[in-house]
Amino acid sequence: MIMHSAIKSAAACAALACCAAGCRDGGDSGKARPAPVVRVLAAEAVAKTMPVRLRTIGHVEPIQTVAVRPRVGGELTKVWFQEGQRVEAGDTLFTIDPRPYDAALKQAEAELAKDQALLRKAEADVARYAELVKKDFVTKEQFDLIVANAESLKAGVAADEANIERARLEREFCTITAPIAGRTGDLMVKAGNLVKANDDRALVVVNQIRPIYVVFTATAEFLPEFVNRPAGSIKVSAQPPDGGAGPYEGVLTFMDNVIDRASSTVMLKATFPNERETLWPGLFVDVLVVLREEPDRVVVPTTAVQTGQEGQFVFVIERDATVELRPVAVARMVDQESVIDRGLAPGERVVSDAEFRRLVPGSRVEVKAGLVPETAPAGTGDRKE
Numbered sequence: 001m002i003m004h005s006a007i008k009s010a011a012a013c014a015a016l017a018c019c020a021a022g023c024r025d026g027g028d029s030g031k032a033r034p035a036p037v038v039r040v041l042a043a044e045a046v047a048k049t050m051p052v053r054l055r056t057i058g059h060v061e062p063i064q065t066v067a068v069r070p071r072v073g074g075e076l077t078k079v080w081f082q083e084g085q086r087v088e089a090g091d092t093l094f095t096i097d098p099r100p101y102d103a104a105l106k107q108a109e110a111e112l113a114k115d116q117a118l119l120r121k122a123e124a125d126v127a128r129y130a131e132l133v134k135k136d137f138v139t140k141e142q143f144d145l146i147v148a149n150a151e152s153l154k155a156g157v158a159a160d161e162a163n164i165e166r167a168r169l170e171r172e173f174c175t176i177t178a179p180i181a182g183r184t185g186d187l188m189v190k191a192g193n194l195v196k197a198n199d200d201r202a203l204v205v206v207n208q209i210r211p212i213y214v215v216f217t218a219t220a221e222f223l224p225e226f227v228n229r230p231a232g233s234i235k236v237s238a239q240p241p242d243g244g245a246g247p248y249e250g251v252l253t254f255m256d257n258v259i260d261r262a263s264s265t266v267m268l269k270a271t272f273p274n275e276r277e278t279l280w281p282g283l284f285v286d287v288l289v290v291l292r293e294e295p296d297r298v299v300v301p302t303t304a305v306q307t308g309q310e311g312q313f314v315f316v317i318e319r320d321a322t323v324e325l326r327p328v329a330v331a332r333m334v335d336q337e338s339v340i341d342r343g344l345a346p347g348e349r350v351v352s353d354a355e356f357r358r359l360v361p362g363s364r365v366e367v368k369a370g371l372v373p374e375t376a377p378a379g380t381g382d383r384k385e
Contacts, residue, residue: 011089027084042317042352042367043301047346050297051290052225052332058216058238058287062209063271064180064254067202070195071173072096075204083187087178087206094203096195098174105167112160119157122150182208183277207281212248212274214238216287217265225291226255226268236270238285240278248272248279252289298333298340304352305330305338314344315351315359323351325361 018108068075078095081087125146185205189195195203218226223349226234234252250272259266270287272279279285304314305328312330315323328343344350351365359365 025322036358037364037366038053038354039368040317040359040365042349043302043304043352045298045340045346045348045350046343047296047298049293049295050299050334051293052224053291054218054225054287054289056216056218056287056289058118058214058270058281060212060238060281060285061215061269062182062207062281063211063213064182064208066179066182066206067092068176068179068204068206069199069202070096070176070294071095072101072170072196073196074100074174074194076189076193076195078186079191081184083184083204085184086182086209087184088181089178091178092175093178093184096174096176098171101167101171101174105164105171108160108167112157112164115153115156115160119150119153122146122153126150128223128348150152176203178206180206180208181210182206209277209279209281210274211271212279212281213254213269214272214279214285214287215267217260217263217271218289219268220259220264220266222291223259223266226252226266235290237288237290238270238272239288240280240285240294245278247288249272291372298344298346299334299337300340300344300350301352302333302336302338304350306356315354317349317351317365321364321366323359323361323363323365 042091047079073096073098076094077097080092080094087093129143129146130139132138133140183206185207187204188201189203230254231253236250236252237247238250239247250270253271254269256267270289286321300314305312306314311327313325313327316326317323326343329341331341333339351359354365
């Protein structure tokens with residue numbers, strides 16, 4: 001009896017405990033738990049003037065490249081420069097043994113002297129026979145032969161003079177000079193070797209280094225930005241990839257007259273003074289072309305722009321510290337900033353950095369004090385190939 005009463009008492013206590021627990025659970029389930037506050041960084045959308053720029057990769061190319069070849073044959077007796085040396089136009093580069101050409105010149109001069117002497121005698125004969133033919137002392141046929149001989153000798157003298165001029169030129173060609181100012185390359189033929197006239201093998205290649213071209217391409221969509229612009233009005237900067245010296249400033253000086261059908265690009269060339277010769281032929285550089293400026297463009301940090309299944313969007317911070325998901329159209333990204341075409345107005349605050357996976361429309365946020373990033377100053381906008 002006593003045991004039976006104890007069991008009933010334990011069951012009753014358990015029932016009461018379960019009932020009490022059930023009441024507590026039921027009371028909590030009826031209340032909505034408050035959503036956690038997300039700490040974020042914020043930035044203000046600002047309106048400012050932004051340049052439109054083209055950023056692409058280019059390469060350095062000499063404005064002039066000359067392969068120096070001999071114009072006469074012979075032994076290469078002397079090289080007057082060191083490989084890689086800078087030379088000026090007219091500097092002596094090579095000497096070819098001139099002795100055979102000196103002898104040829106003297107021979108041509110001797111031939112001229114002989115023919116001039118014969119011509120003087122023939123002209124004297126013409127003068128004498130002109131009087132004799134008037135008196136019928138000689139026939140007209142004889143006189144014509146004398147005149148023809150004189151004319152033939154006169155032509156021979158002219159040919160001798162031409163031979164002398166050619167011999168003098170060949171003698172001059174024994175000294176090979178630099179046709180342009182620039183840097184010499186690898187020496188292909190050393191002193192002591194025989195060379196032949198107009199050889200396919202160049203003796204050395206000279207590249208013009210100052211000024212110099214930077215060659216790059218732009219897609220066809222940029223063509224209106226370049227057409228009908230005054231010469232020298234488009235500034236171009238080039239930065240070597242090592243990130244050291246530079247950027248170097250130049251101006252656009254050439255646009256090709258055809259668009260490449262395979263790549264839909266047009267070739268452009270910018271001229272750089274290159275006074276210190278830091279831009280070297282064949283070097284690849286980062287090219288930045290300033291095209292124009294656009295006033296009153298809305299700009300936010302690029303970190304504020306997110307990409308979803310329906311496109312790009314930002315979280316706009318409302319006055320009640322909640323966020324709104326706002327679709328935006330981004331015109332271009334500018335280093336750490338994005339230029340917004342539509343979807344934002346100047347003065348609106350956006351979330352620039354946060355655990356974006358925790359944000360949903362209506363989430364409450366707390367802006368971290370002292371960590372509100374500022375937008376960069378105007379002048380960093382670009383469009384990249």
